[in-house]
Amino acid sequence: xxxxxxxxxxxxxxxxxxxxxxxxxxxxxxxxxxxxxxxxxxxxxxxxxxxxxxxxxxxxxxxxxxxxxxxxxxxxxxxxxxxxxxxxxxxxxxxxxxxxxxxxxxxxxxxxxxxxxxxxxxxxxxxxxxxxxxxxxxxxxxxxxxxxxxxxxxxxxxxxxxxxxxxxxxxxxxxxxxxxxxxxxxxxxxxxxxxxxxxxxxxxxxxxxxxxxxxxxxxxxxxxxxxxxxxxxxxxxxxxxxxxxxxxxxxxxxxxxxxxxxxxxxxxxxxxxxxxxxxxxxxxxxxxxxxxxxxxxxxxxxxxxxxxxxxxxxxxxxxxxxxxxxxxxxxxxxxxxxxxxxxxxxxxxxxxxxxxxxxxxxx
Amino acid sequence: xxxxxxxxxxxxxxxxxxxxxxxxxxxxxxxxxxxxxxxxxxxxxxxxxxxxxxxxxxxxxxxxxxxxxxxxxxxxxxxxxxxxxxxxxxxxxxxxxxxxxxxxxxxxxxxxxxxxxxxxxxxxxxxxxxxxxxxxxxxxxxxxxxxxxxxxxxxxxxxxxxxxxxxxxxxxxxxxxxxxxxxxxxxxxxxxxxxxxxxxxxxxxxxxxxxxxxxxxxxxxxxxxxxxxxxxxxxxxxxxxxxxxxxxxxxxxxxxxxxxxxxxxx
Numbered sequence: 159x160x161x162x163x164x165x166x167x168x169x170x171x172x173x174x175x176x177x178x179x180x181x182x183x184x185x186x187x188x189x190x191x192x193x194x195x196x197x198x199x200x201x202x203x204x205x206x207x208x209x210x211x212x213x214x215x216x217x218x219x220x221x222x223x224x225x226x227x228x229x230x231x232x233x234x235x236x237x238x239x240x241x242x243x244x245x246x247x248x249x250x251x252x253x254x255x256x257x258x259x260x261x262x263x264x265x266x267x268x269x270x271x272x273x274x275x276x277x278x279x280x281x282x283x284x285x286x287x288x289x290x291x292x293x294x295x296x297x298x299x300x301x302x303x304x305x306x307x308x309x310x311x312x313x314x315x316x317x318x319x320x321x322x323x324x325x326x327x328x329x330x331x332x333x334x335x336x337x338x339x340x341x342x343x344x345x346x347x348x349x350x351x352x353x354x355x356x357x358x359x360x361x362x363x364x365x366x367x368x369x370x371x372x373x374x375x376x377x378x379x380x381x382x383x384x385x386x387x388x389x390x391x392x393x394x395x396x397x398x399x400x401x402x403x404x405x406x407x408x409x410x411x412x413x414x415x416x417x418x419x420x421x422x423x424x425x426x427x428x429x430x431x432x433x434x435x436x437x438x439x440x441x442x443x444x445x446x447x448x449x450x451x452x453x454x455x456x457x458x459x460x461x462x463x464x465x466x467x468x469x470x471x472x473x474x475x476x477x478x479x480x481x482x483x484x485x486x487x488x489x490x491x492x493x494x495x496x497x498x499x500x501x502x503x504x505x506x507x508x509x510x511x512x513x514x515x516x517x518x519x520x521x
Numbered sequence: 522x523x524x525x526x527x528x529x530x531x532x533x534x535x536x537x538x539x540x541x542x543x544x545x546x547x548x549x550x551x552x553x554x555x556x557x558x559x560x561x562x563x564x565x566x567x568x569x570x571x572x573x574x575x576x577x578x579x580x581x582x583x584x585x586x587x588x589x590x591x592x593x594x595x596x597x598x599x600x601x602x603x604x605x606x607x608x609x610x611x612x613x614x615x616x617x618x619x620x621x622x623x624x625x626x627x628x629x630x631x632x633x634x635x636x637x638x639x640x641x642x643x644x645x646x647x648x649x650x651x652x653x654x655x656x657x658x659x660x661x662x663x664x665x666x667x668x669x670x671x672x673x674x675x676x677x678x679x680x681x682x683x684x685x686x687x688x689x690x691x692x693x694x695x696x697x698x699x700x701x702x703x704x705x706x707x708x709x710x711x712x713x714x715x716x717x718x719x720x721x722x723x724x725x726x727x728x729x730x731x732x733x734x735x736x737x738x739x740x741x742x743x744x745x746x747x748x749x750x751x752x753x754x755x756x757x758x759x760x761x762x763x764x765x766x767x768x769x770x771x772x773x774x775x776x777x778x779x780x781x782x783x784x785x786x787x
Contacts, residue, residue, distance in 0.1 A: 269572050273584070
């Protein structure tokens with residue numbers, strides 16, 4: 159495989175994408191919504207920062223022991239949480255839009271046959287097409303991040319080095335998510351004879367893995383994990399179960415220990431011990447199906463990047479709360495399976511595309 | 522060796538050439554080094570397709586890049602080819618081209634690398650009469666430059682017009698090869714060894730005795746002699762001796778369509 163031939167195909171595909179009306183419209187929409195949500199996120203961040211500053215000043219001035227609760231310092235990464243929601247919908251549509259007719263259209267117009275009469279191998283063509291698509295999505299993601307960072311700077315919010323790294327990782331994770339659906343659409347485009355069918359097949363997969371799989375996971379968890387353990391009667395009213403919901407079908411629960419006078423209640427502790435395997439079993443069952451959903455993996459990993467504290471709480475609800483804010487590396491370490499899934503999912507579809515394209519009968 | 526070879530109905534000429542295990546083009550084995558073969562051949566597929574969002578020039582530029590041409594070489598070559606196929610100055614996108622324009626552009630893309638061997642699949646399909654004439658001139662010129670041109674066509678009159686050598690494939694096998702007439706004679710039925718001589722005279726045709734004559738089909742002043750060999754000289758002499766004025770005397774060539782169809786029906 160010669161790199162220059164591959165690059166020739168990639169260059170043409172990239173150029174086709176970024177000049178296509180379809181891409182420009184969806185990208186424009188993505189960027190506008192991105193800018194609006196970032197603006198809202200910045201306002202929220204500024205409010206949080208103000209509250210934090212007020213609380214900090216109050217703590218320094220007050221001797222009241224009950225006033226010592228200190229909220230954590232808001233991170234500018236909260237701004238990017240809002241990006242997750244529309245990225246999974248508009249970003250997914252953008253990825254599908256550039257991939258669903260990449261091969262099928264060439265079959266329909268017979269340009270593929272003409273192309274193959276020139277000195278270029280099939281693997282160079284399909285890899286070039288994939289590279290061109292990745293480049294176009296990379297550009298879309300880079301533009302979205304550039305606008306986000308520019309807006310942060312315009313509103314005088316300057317990211318630290320760590321935050322800047324986190325923003326880049328968020329961008330990379332978002333790109334990996336987009337590649338998942340780009341790979342699906344490219345596969346369907348290769349398998350289908352017509353672009354219309356390729357689009358329908360891709361949308362079916364899109365909704366199946368984004369909606370059906372998480373629902374199926376929750377149903378399976380309910381069915382196989384059984385009923386949750388009963389809390390001690392005396393403390394029923396004091397049970398604390400939190401539900402954290404993301405933009406999709408993300409549900410997790412955690413409980414808090416009840417401590418009186420510095421001593422933990424044994425009944426409650428026993429309840430906690432029973433609850434822990436139950437919650438882990440439920441999560442294990444739902445994780446099995448969720449791992450196949452790029453949306454769920456994206457939410458999980460993006461949450462670890464944008465809000466490591468929440469992410470840590472979701473993953474280790476019964477661990478003793480650490481005084482220190484979990485680092486980005488720790489948070490990413492906890493979601494390594496989701497990161498791997500975000501890599502494996504598009505890779506599997508790219509591999510399927512490659513095999514099919516190499517064996518395709520082109521007449 | 523410069524030659525123009527042709528094929529006929531349903532040959533799948535290019536498919537046969539490119540899929541055969543022991544095919545060689547200019548000494549290069551197709552199966553072992555397909556890319557090198559593609560570098561020296563040009564191919565106009567039947568119903569040629571292009572990228573509809575690009576102009577003809579952009580399409581050609583994309584294909585030319587696979588041959589390692591630099592920007593200046595590409596520019597010069599594309600300008601020459603677009604002039605050759607009368608698409609210079611056309612700013613439309615290829616998606617807006619008529620079928621004839623696409624066929625012309627197809628010819629240009631087949632010539633982008635100045636190939637040694639050219640494969641043309643139904644080259645005159647969609648071309649207007651002027652386009653057909655220009656195509657024939659172009660093929661003759663390319664053959665004159667020492668290139669080999671393979672033509673695959675359903676239109677046997679087109680094959681007859683441009684091809685010096687014909688190969689006839691039937692059921693994946695080369696049935697006959699040679700000039701069109703030689704192939705037709707080779708494939709003609711057993712009694713096809715006979716030649717047919719068409720004669721037209723001013724006066725009524727007299728009876729002619731010749732041991733070579735097999736049969737005579739008369740129609741007033743006109744007759745078709747079926748003979749074992751070409752006896753035109755003897756026929757002319759006999760008619761002259763009998764004072765008959767000859768208006769026309771010619772050897773009737775075998776009907777190539779009929780001969781080819783007979784082979785496919787076998």
